[in-house]
Amino acid sequence: MGVDVKYGTSTLDSEIISCCDPFSCGDADLDDFFFHSTDNYRKQLLGNSWCYFLAENPKVIVCAFTLSNSSIDVWHLPGSRKKKIIADIPREKHLSSYPAMLIGRLGVNENFRNKGIGSELVRFIRMISNGKQ
Numbered sequence: 001m002g003v004d005v006k007y008g009t010s011t012l013d014s015e016i017i018s019c020c021d022p023f024s025c026g027d028a029d030l031d032d033f034f035f036h037s038t039d040n041y042r043k044q045l046l047g048n049s050w051c052y053f054l055a056e057n058p059k060v061i062v063c064a065f066t067l068s069n070s071s072i073d074v075w076h077l078p079g080s081r082k083k084k085i086i087a088d089i090p091r092e093k094h095l096s097s098y099p100a101m102l103i104g105r106l107g108v109n110e111n112f113r114n115k116g117i118g119s120e121l122v123r124f125i126r127m128i129s130n131g132k133q
Contacts, residue, residue: 006055023061025107070102101129
C-alpha cells in the first residue's frame with residue numbers, strides 16, 4: 001500500500017488501540033466501532049478486525065478493517081450474473097449459495113487519505129480471499 005512506505009499488519013483489539021496514537025477515519029460511527037466494539041465483535045464470532053500501521057512508527061494506524069464470513073445466494077441474482085458465477089463449477093457441485101468474505105467495516109486514517117490506501121487494501125483482501133499471498 002502506498003509508494004515507498006512500509007506497513008505492518010495486526011489484529012485490531014483494545015490492547016492495540018491502547019498502545020497506538022489516536023486514529024480517526026472521519027466517520028464517528030466507524031471510529032466508535034474500531035475503538036469500542038472490535039473485541040465483542042470477535043468474541044461473538046461476527047468478524048475479525050485488522051489494522052495496517054506504519055512499520056517505521058507502529059503507533060500510527062494507517063487503516064482498519066473488519067472481515068466476516070458471508071455467502072452469495074446465487075438463485076436471487078439476475079440470470080447473466082448467475083451464469084457467470086456458476087460457469088466454471090461442475091453441475092454436480094452447484095449450490096444455492098457459495099462462501100464469501102464480507103468487508104464489514106473499512107476506514108482509512110484521515111492523515112492518509114487520497115493516497116490509494118483504501119483501493120490497495122481492497123485489492124489485498126481480494127488476493128488473500130482467493131488464497132494468494
